[in-house]
Amino acid sequence: MLSQLLKPDYEELIRAKDWNTLRELLTELDPPDLAEILDGLSPHDATLMFRILPRAEATEAFEHLPLERQTEMVETLADEQLVRILDEMAPDDRTRLLEELPGSVTRRLVQTLSPDQRKIANQLLGYPERSAGRSMTPEYVAIRPDMTVSQALAHIREQATRSETINVVYITDAKSKLLGEVRLATLVLATPGDRVDTLEERQVVAIPATALREDVVATFEKYDRVALPVTDTAGHLVGIITVDDVLDVQAEEATEDIQKLGGTEALDAPYLDTDMPTMIRKRAGWLAVLLLGEMLTATAMSYYEREIERAVVLALFVPLIISSGGNSGSQATSLIIRALALREVELADWWRVLVRELRTGAVLGLILGVIGFMRVQFWPTAATTYGPHYTRVALTVAGSLVGVVLFGSVVGSMLPFALRRVKLDPATASAPFVATLVDVTGLVIYFTVANMFLKGVLL
Amino acid sequence: MLSQLLKPDYEELIRAKDWNTLRELLTELDPPDLAEILDGLSPHDATLMFRILPRAEATEAFEHLPLERQTEMVETLADEQLVRILDEMAPDDRTRLLEELPGSVTRRLVQTLSPDQRKIANQLLGYPERSAGRSMTPEYVAIRPDMTVSQALAHIREQATRSETINVVYITDAKSKLLGEVRLATLVLATPGDRVDTLEERQVVAIPATALREDVVATFEKYDRVALPVTDTAGHLVGIITVDDVLDVQAEEATEDIQKLGGTEALDAPYLDTDMPTMIRKRAGWLAVLLLGEMLTATAMSYYEREIERAVVLALFVPLIISSGGNSGSQATSLIIRALALREVELADWWRVLVRELRTGAVLGLILGVIGFMRVQFWPTAATTYGPHYTRVALTVAGSLVGVVLFGSVVGSMLPFALRRVKLDPATASAPFVATLVDVTGLVIYFTVANMFLKGVLL
Numbered sequence: 041m042l043s044q045l046l047k048p049d050y051e052e053l054i055r056a057k058d059w060n061t062l063r064e065l066l067t068e069l070d071p072p073d074l075a076e077i078l079d080g081l082s083p084h085d086a087t088l089m090f091r092i093l094p095r096a097e098a099t100e101a102f103e104h105l106p107l108e109r110q111t112e113m114v115e116t117l118a119d120e121q122l123v124r125i126l127d128e129m130a131p132d133d134r135t136r137l138l139e140e141l142p143g144s145v146t147r148r149l150v151q152t153l154s155p156d157q158r159k160i161a162n163q164l165l166g167y168p169e170r171s172a173g174r175s176m177t178p179e180y181v182a183i184r185p186d187m188t189v190s191q192a193l194a195h196i197r198e199q200a201t202r203s204e205t206i207n208v209v210y211i212t213d214a215k216s217k218l219l220g221e222v223r224l225a226t227l228v229l230a231t232p233g234d235r236v237d238t239l240e241e242r243q244v245v246a247i248p249a250t251a252l253r254e255d256v257v258a259t260f261e262k263y264d265r266v267a268l269p270v271t272d273t274a275g276h277l278v279g280i281i282t283v284d285d286v287l288d289v290q291a292e293e294a295t296e297d298i299q300k301l302g303g304t305e306a307l308d309a310p311y312l313d314t315d316m317p318t319m320i321r322k323r324a325g326w327l328a329v330l331l332l333g334e335m336l337t338a339t340a341m342s343y344y345e346r347e348i349e350r351a352v353v354l355a356l357f358v359p360l361i362i363s364s365g366g367n368s369g370s371q372a373t374s375l376i377i378r379a380l381a382l383r384e385v386e387l388a389d390w391w392r393v394l395v396r397e398l399r400t401g402a403v404l405g406l407i408l409g410v411i412g413f414m415r416v417q418f419w420p421t422a423a424t425t426y427g428p429h430y431t432r433v434a435l436t437v438a439g440s441l442v443g444v445v446l447f448g449s450v451v452g453s454m455l456p457f458a459l460r461r462v463k464l465d466p467a468t469a470s471a472p473f474v475a476t477l478v479d480v481t482g483l484v485i486y487f488t489v490a491n492m493f494l495k496g497v498l499l
Numbered sequence: 500m501l502s503q504l505l506k507p508d509y510e511e512l513i514r515a516k517d518w519n520t521l522r523e524l525l526t527e528l529d530p531p532d533l534a535e536i537l538d539g540l541s542p543h544d545a546t547l548m549f550r551i552l553p554r555a556e557a558t559e560a561f562e563h564l565p566l567e568r569q570t571e572m573v574e575t576l577a578d579e580q581l582v583r584i585l586d587e588m589a590p591d592d593r594t595r596l597l598e599e600l601p602g603s604v605t606r607r608l609v610q611t612l613s614p615d616q617r618k619i620a621n622q623l624l625g626y627p628e629r630s631a632g633r634s635m636t637p638e639y640v641a642i643r644p645d646m647t648v649s650q651a652l653a654h655i656r657e658q659a660t661r662s663e664t665i666n667v668v669y670i671t672d673a674k675s676k677l678l679g680e681v682r683l684a685t686l687v688l689a690t691p692g693d694r695v696d697t698l699e700e701r702q703v704v705a706i707p708a709t710a711l712r713e714d715v716v717a718t719f720e721k722y723d724r725v726a727l728p729v730t731d732t733a734g735h736l737v738g739i740i741t742v743d744d745v746l747d748v749q750a751e752e753a754t755e756d757i758q759k760l761g762g763t764e765a766l767d768a769p770y771l772d773t774d775m776p777t778m779i780r781k782r783a784g785w786l787a788v789l790l791l792g793e794m795l796t797a798t799a800m801s802y803y804e805r806e807i808e809r810a811v812v813l814a815l816f817v818p819l820i821i822s823s824g825g826n827s828g829s830q831a832t833s834l835i836i837r838a839l840a841l842r843e844v845e846l847a848d849w850w851r852v853l854v855r856e857l858r859t860g861a862v863l864g865l866i867l868g869v870i871g872f873m874r875v876q877f878w879p880t881a882a883t884t885y886g887p888h889y890t891r892v893a894l895t896v897a898g899s900l901v902g903v904v905l906f907g908s909v910v911g912s913m914l915p916f917a918l919r920r921v922k923l924d925p926a927t928a929s930a931p932f933v934a935t936l937v938d939v940t941g942l943v944i945y946f947t948v949a950n951m952f953l954k955g956v957l958l
Contacts, residue, residue: 070702072721104721197688206684207666207725224683225665229656243529261750262531262563264743266666266725283742284723287749291720294753295837301760302833302930303826310843311834312851319859323830324866327904330826331867335874337818342884348807348814355807355814359796359821359938366825367762367789367931371782374761378754379770392771400778407783408790415794425801445786471761471930472826479818 050077054085063092071097075104087116099128108309111140127153130204131160132177132285139174172256173249175289176270176279181209185219185237189230196224205282208267211237218269218277220244246271249278253289258383260286296467297381301374303330303472326470333476337362340483347487351498353426354490357437358483364408365444365482366475372397372452373474380456380466390457394450401449405442413438429497436486436493443485448478509536513544522551530556534563546575558587567768570599586612589663590619591636591744598633631715632708634748635729635738640668644678644696648689655683664741667726670696677728677736679703705730708737712748717842719745755926756840760833762789762931785929792935796821799942806946810957812885813949816896817942823867824903824941825934831856831911832933839915839925849916853909860908864901872897888956895945895952902944907937 053062066074066089078086078101090098090113102110102125114122114137126134138161153161160178167173181199183192192209200206211220222240230239246269247256259268260283270279296306305322307314341348348355376393379385385393416426416434426433452474456466491499512521525533525548537545537560549557549572561569561584573581573596585593597620612620619637626632640658642651651668659665670679681699689698705728706715718727719742729738755765764781766773800807807814835852838844844852875885875893885892911933915925950958
């Protein structure tokens with residue numbers, strides 16, 4: 041592994057302006073490693089390094105840089121150099137970069153592409169955001185069904201340099217309707233004179249160009265392929281998606297879900313590369329919304345001010361009660377958000393989930409209720425700390441725990457379904473969001489139960 | 500796509516005992532689709548279907564079943580049939596299945612494997628859990644460096660059926676030391692007389708057999724390969740890992756992190772397939788621990804009981820204050836857990852993160868503080884609801900919000916580092932866990948600030 045190699049001090053060499061040694065060291069490296077080194081340098085140094093690299097290496101390394109670093113370098117590179125790189129980038133990677141840039145910059149850059157490349161870029165950009173059309177590359181090899189194995193291999197040899205992968209090639213008719221696919225491995229193992237359409241026994245799986253990228257990931261997970269064809273509504277082959285891009289998309293999707301679940305907007309960049317204003321903006325929004333939501337608890341509490349005044353002991357358990365509701369809600373919402381993302385659960389399953397969560401929530405509530413009861417009832421100083429009616433207080437705590445845990449489980453599990461129903465991202469039902477929703481109701485449950493057990497005694 | 504096909508009613512056909520039609524319909528399907536249908540049936544029906552399938556189809560479909568369904572079917576299938584399937588399964592998939600079964604069942608099954616297969620299974624099982632060694636397959640094609648392209652192709656044709664992929668083949672010496680790799684695509688494009696060790700210009704990237712599976716995923720993400728070789732400490736090739744398995748591992752890792760972040764143990768099975776006792780067990784543990792933690796808030800509150808009695812108004816804002824601390828903690832912890840999982844942040848970066856979170860937390864705290872101040876100060880009925888000293892109450896709320904948000908951000912971001920430092924999974928720092936930690940301190944901050952602003956007035 042790389043970590044076993046001794047890394048030369050590139051910054052030192054830049055200071056010393058030792059361009060020859062640098063160029064030699066850098067061209068020996070694999071593009072992903074080169075990209076990693078560039079990524080670790082200041083933008084200024086990275087641009088310098090970039091300029092001394094041979095053309096092919098520079099392009100390949102650029103493609104391996106993280107997206108946010110690419111957009112940064114667009115600013116610092118000379119126009120001519122940038123166009124060269126854009127022209128040579130793989131179309132799908134270029135589309136992702138162009139998508140990320142402000143509209144005006146994109147237009148200017150697309151205009152400077154060579155006519156062929158511009159056509160490809162425009163075509164890819166025509167598909168809806170986060171669709172299969174945006175991730176596909178039009179660089180594949182297509183063969184005709186009546187070709188023999190040796191004709192197909194000859195055709196592949198001709199087309200290979202213009203293709204992102206030749207591990208799989210696609211059988212189409214003259215109007216590029218997708219008829220099938222053949223693995224290079226199958227061709228290599230086959231008899232040279234056989235017709236290609238007699239070779240592959242697997243069913244061809246095609247992805248519609250408008251499919252969401254989550255569905256692309258799910259299809260790849262199911263079929264274990266290294267590439268899948270993308271078709272338009274009429275079944276014409278318009279591009280292919282390769283598994284390396286799917287790996288990236290899957291990681292991005294998970295990152296977004298985790299960040300949203302934690303109550304931030306998706307950062308869209310590594311944590312340490314996010315500048316302070318962006319970081320504040322992505323976090324302050326939800327925090328402020330949640331604070332406004334939490335203010336309802338102050339209103340609810342003031343509604344019960346009389347009860348608190350009469351029995352201050354009630355105030356002691358407020359944090360415990362509302363947190364337990366929030367915790368069970370957080371559990372339920374994270375389980376359902378992930379199950380929805382993995383397509384393990386569909387919108388239509390909401391009823392089955394509700395039944396499960398009602399049962400699970402009731403059992404979990406009982407378990408916590410018993411623990412809560414014992415904590416108050418058998419506290420060494422119960423009679424002095426919680427007053428002479430401490431058993432009734434214990435019953436109040438226990439009863440409220442059953443209620444809030446049950447309520448938290450149900451709200452936490454149903455909210456993602458409700459959001460999906462109105463076409464919002466289920467992951468918006470973050471743990472803090474659910475906790476806030478449950479807090480107000482938790483207070484109402486608590487003081488209602490208190491009125492049941494303590495009326496005429498303390499209240 | 501599949502959804503476009505009309506699905507026959509398989510259950511109907513089973514009821515009618517129409518085995519011939521069934522067998523015909525099923526053998527037309529691709530193994531992943533067949534597996535999906537089997538997965539949708541009751542265990543009894545699935546076993547019946549399984550028995551009428553031809554041997555090859557049965558094995559392939561079995562490999563595509565979810566792991567928890569496989570373990571279930573191990574119980575229902577006859578020994579003889581099961582051994583046949585195990586013998587023909589890809590070694591890496593078989594290892595995952597064997598790992599999942601109770602130890603006694605595993606031993607019995609491994610003993611019934613053919614001697615060759617048993618050797619492979621034992622070899623794979625010897626590596627630590629969640630290591631690259633466990634996910635690798637020993638079914639690859641190795642060639643010698645002095646082979647010509649045509650010799651290599653001939654060798655590949657011989658070995659292909661025993662290999663999981665031939666998209667990449669590996670160059671080793673007589674002692675199986677890994678010297679390099681060559682893509683099948685490169686071989687097909689090369690001159691037949693060339694030596695294979697002169698062909699591939701990419702650096703070979705090898706994964707140590709003891710590498711954690713998260714590192715395997717990270718390596719695949721970086722290098723965009725369809726397969727990577729696994730080596731022992733001496734650099735001998737011991738197996739390969741294919742990208743389809745990595746896609747599955749990546750999804751599983753994200754699922755685990757999301758479930759842990761939500762405050763449950765990892766379910767290790769789809770939500771709807773998890774039975775009630777398991778679901779309760781995986782959720783009750785953390786809920787109970789968190790409840791015990793929250794009980795400290797009751798203790799803290801009783802410590803401030805005198806203050807609450809004198810100024811009941813203070814109790815009104817308790818939920819708001821502690822929730823805001825929990826929310827900012829949840830944000831910080833989810834950001835850092837994901838950054839650690841993606842290797843964007845390393846253990847050594849804790850200091851940089853701390854500095855960032857101190858600054859971010861201070862700004863976020865100020866924003867919330869201002870909102871909180873205004874909420875109390877400009878509330879229409881402020882003077883009656885919060886008493887004559889409502890401005891001091893507003894200052895107490897604002898000051899506490901600054902404190903708890905800052906504290907929440909710092910604790911939430913540092914806890915994952917602390918857990919990683921003591922070799923625990925950082926994702927254990929769930930949102931509810933951080934919230935609970937912050938709650939007690941939040942109360943102390945709140946009542947301390949209250950004493951500052953209200954001493955001699957209300958307190």
